[in-house]
Amino acid sequence: MTTIESRRCWIGSALAAQDEPAPARKVDAHVAAALRSYGEQTWPHGAVRAGLPLGRLELAGLKAGECDFAPPAPWVRRYADAAGAPIVMIEAVVAVDIASAHEQLGAWLASRTDPTPAPTCKTQGVEAGEIGFVGLSRPQRIAWIAFARGNVAVRVLCLDPRVDPHPDMPGIARTIDQAILAVPPLGKATAPPRPAFERLLPDRTSCTVGDLVVLDLAVRDPAGGDPQLRFVVAGPGQGYVEADASGRQVLHTTGAGAITLCVQACGALGTVAEATTRIEVAAR
C-alpha cells in the first residue's frame, strides 16, 4: 500500500512511534490537477475496508507470482500464463481513507502523456470499483484498468497488450473488486488496521564489521497472516538481513559505520507498518 506516504503508510522513526498521528496531507500539484480534470469531486465514496487479500488472490487460468512489496511503490503481484510468462500485473494501494485512494487513482491518471482523457470504466462496460478508468490499446484491447473501491486503489496492467491471447482484463478487474468487497467494511473514520511490531530487538547494539546480529523480531498482522517483511539497511554502515537455518532473522554486517535498520511489514490485506533500530558497526 502507498502513494501519499503521510496518509497511506506513515513511517515511524522508532518502534514506539508507530502509533503517533500522521503528518498533514499534501497532494502533488500534478495529481491535484488530474483529479480536478477528471472531476474527482463527483466521484462516489464507498466504504473503508481493511484491505485487499492480494496474496490469496487467484486469477482463472493464470499462475500467481510472489507479492512484490516495496514501499512507497504500490503493492504488486504478477500473474503468468501457462508457459510461465508474466502477462498481468496488479498494483494495489490500501489507503488510510477514501480521499487517499482517489489520490492514487489521480496519480495513475496524471502519469498519462496522452492529452486525451482516459475513458471511464463505465463507458467501457467494465464493472469495477466505485470509480475507474481504462487505458485503451488497439481496438478491443484494454491495456490497463485503474479503479478505486473505497480506500483501496487498484491498477491492473496487461504487461504486453500486443500478445495473444489477450487476458480478460474486465474479468480480472471484477475478480479483484469482488475480493475487496468480500472484506467487511469498517466504521466511518476508522483507518484500516496495520501490522503491529511487538518486538524489534537486536541481540546487541554495537558490533564489529563481519559480525552477525540476531534480531528478535515479532510482528502481528491484524489480518491474521504472516506479514511479509522487507529490510532496509541504511548506512553509512552496510549489511543485509536474511533468515538463518532456524528461521531467525540475522543482520550480516559487511561495512563499518552506523546502521539504521528499518523493518517494513506488509499484512495480508496490504497495510504496512515499519519500525527501526540502530546498530553501531565498528571497523576491524
Added chain:
Amino acid sequence: MMTNGATVKDARELGTARRACDDSRCTQVSRPKGLTGTATVDKNAVALKDPSPCGSRRRKENPHMADPGALRGLTLSLVLAWPVFAQSELDATPLSLQLTAESCPRVVDPKLSGAAVDVSYVLAPVSAPFMTTITLRQGGCVVTTLWSGCEFAGDGPCVHAWNGRDAAGAYVPPGAYTVHVECVPHGSPQVLTVDYPLDVVRLGIRAMAWSGPKEWQMVYFKMGALYAFFATPALHEYFATADAGDLADLDLNSGMPRPAPAPHAGLASPPLEGANYEDDNYNFPLCYVAGSTPTLTVTFGSACTNGSAAVAAGYPLLGMPIRCHADESNGTRWTGIADIAIPGGTAEYRGPPQRLDVGRQELAIRWSWEYSPDGGATWAPIPGYFDTQHRVYTILGAPRFASGASGSQYAGPWVEVVDDLHVWRSALGIDTSNAHGVVEALIKGFAGQIGPLPTAIEGVLYDTNVLGGDGGASHYYVGSVVQLSRLLDAHSNGVFVNCSDCAASTATMLSMLGVANVQLQRLGSMTLRAIRGIGAPSYTLLLWGSAFPHGFSYHHIITRNGGAEVSDACLWVDEDGNPNALPGLPGYNVDRPWNAPQIGYMGLAAANQVTFTLEAIPGLQ
C-alpha cells in the same frame, strides 16, 4: 613421486640434452644455460648409507641437521648461496668421482601454480654413470622418494623436478624437510650424498578488501527471483575461505588447493548459496572513480589440509620472513605498503591509477612470494604463483542519489547500470572520459536502435496505442521513486514506457555514474512535430493515432545545467530541416540546447512555446 618420464620432460624444458646408457634408466644431463651456483663441501657432513626409511644405523650427523630451526638461524647466507650440509666420503672417494651440490629451493609451496621443486647437483667426471636416489626426509625418516635411477655425469648439473607429492600422489604437509641426494658410482661401493634443507609452507590468500577514498561498493537488485538490494561487502570483496564442513581456508578437504573464485559475472543478483547470499566464496566487481588509485588489503590464509585434517600453513619461519608481491598481467607491480606475509595476517598494496574513462576492465593479478634468508637484507623467490582475476568498473565521480535517500540501493552504482554503459560506449565508440561522453553513451544506448544496438534498453517501446500500448501511462516511475530494478529485469512492469519512466531512469543512472547536477525537467503541454518514440520503427506525426491530437499533456526530459541543455532518451527529434514532415532524420537529444535556432530541443520537438519546471532526481528501487 618423480618418474623418469617427468625427468625427461623437465630436462627438455631446461634445454638439456640426454642420452641413454646400457641401463635404460640412465640419463646424462647437460648443464642448462643460466643455471649457476656455488657449492661448498662440508667435510663435517658424512653421508648416510642408510637406505631404510628411518635410519637405525650409527651415523655421523651433520650438526645443523639436528636442529632445523637452529640451522635456519645459523646458515641463512649459506642457504642463499646454494646451501650444502652435504658430504662426500672424501677419504674413500676417487677424486674423479664427485657429487657437488648445485641448487634446490629453500622454501616451497608445491600447491602454488608452477611450483615444481627443481633439485640439481653436479656429477663428475663427465660420462661416469651413477645410481641416484633422491628422497625427502623429515627427522631422518624418508617421507617419499623424489626420484631414483641411473644417470650419467654430464657437463652440467643433473636436474630433477618434484611436484610436492608423495608416492600416493598426496601433497606433503607443511614442515621442515631435507632433500637427500644419494649417488652411487657404477661399480663402486662408495656412496656420495648431498642434503638440502627444505621448508614446505602453504601460501595463499583468503580475502581481499579494496579501498581508497574513491572506491564504491556496487549494488545488485535481485536475490534470485525476488527484488532485494545487496551492496557488495566493504569488509572484503573477494573471499575464498572454509564453508561449513570445510577443514581449512586455503585447501579443499581433499588436500587440493582451494581455487580462486572467478569474478561474479551476474549483473542483477549476487551469488547465492541455496536461498541465502553466498558468504564464503565470492569475487565481487569493484568500482573506482576514473583515474583514482586503489588500495588493496589482503588477508593470508592460515590453514591447509593434508587430505584428512587441517594443518597449519608452516610459516612464519624463524629468521626467514616471507613477503608477497602483486603484479598485473602487463607487468605492473603494485606497491607493497606492508607486504610481509603471516598466516591470518594482512598485507596492503597500492595499485596504479585506474583508467580515465567510465567503463569496465578485467584485471589479472599474479601473486608471488619471496623469502629472506637474512632477515630482510636479501630476498629469494619462492617457486610458483597464485592468480586472481578481478572485474573493475570506473565511474566519473562520486555517485549521486536522491537527497535523504537511504537503503542498500544507494550504497554505490548498480552493477548492471555501469556494465550497460560499458557495453553501449564500446558498441558506439564513445569517449566516456567526460560528462558529455557519458551522457551521450547512456542516452543513445538507452534508446538503442543505433549502430549495433538493435533495440532500446530491455526492448521497451513507447507507450502509445499505435505501437500496442496505451495512453502513455508510467509503469516504472511511481511518484517519488523509479523502479529501475523492474525495468532492468526484462521490463517486468510491462514492455511499454512513457517519458517519465525514461527520464527518471536515465537521470538516476547518470547520477549513479557520477554525472553532476542531473535533474528532471518537466515540460508543459506540447504540440508535437515529427518525433520518433523509443522503440518505434519510424517517425510519426500521429503519435496517438489519426483520431487524436499529436501532442503531449506533459513531457519529462533531463538536464544537467538547469534546463539550458537537455537530454531525452524517450524520443528523437527530426533534424532533416523540416520537422513538420516525414520522414525524419534522427536527431539524438544529448545535451541539446533547450532553445536555439535550428537545433534547439523546444523548437524541433514542439510547435508551441513550452514551459518547464525542474525536479530533483527521484529515489530508486
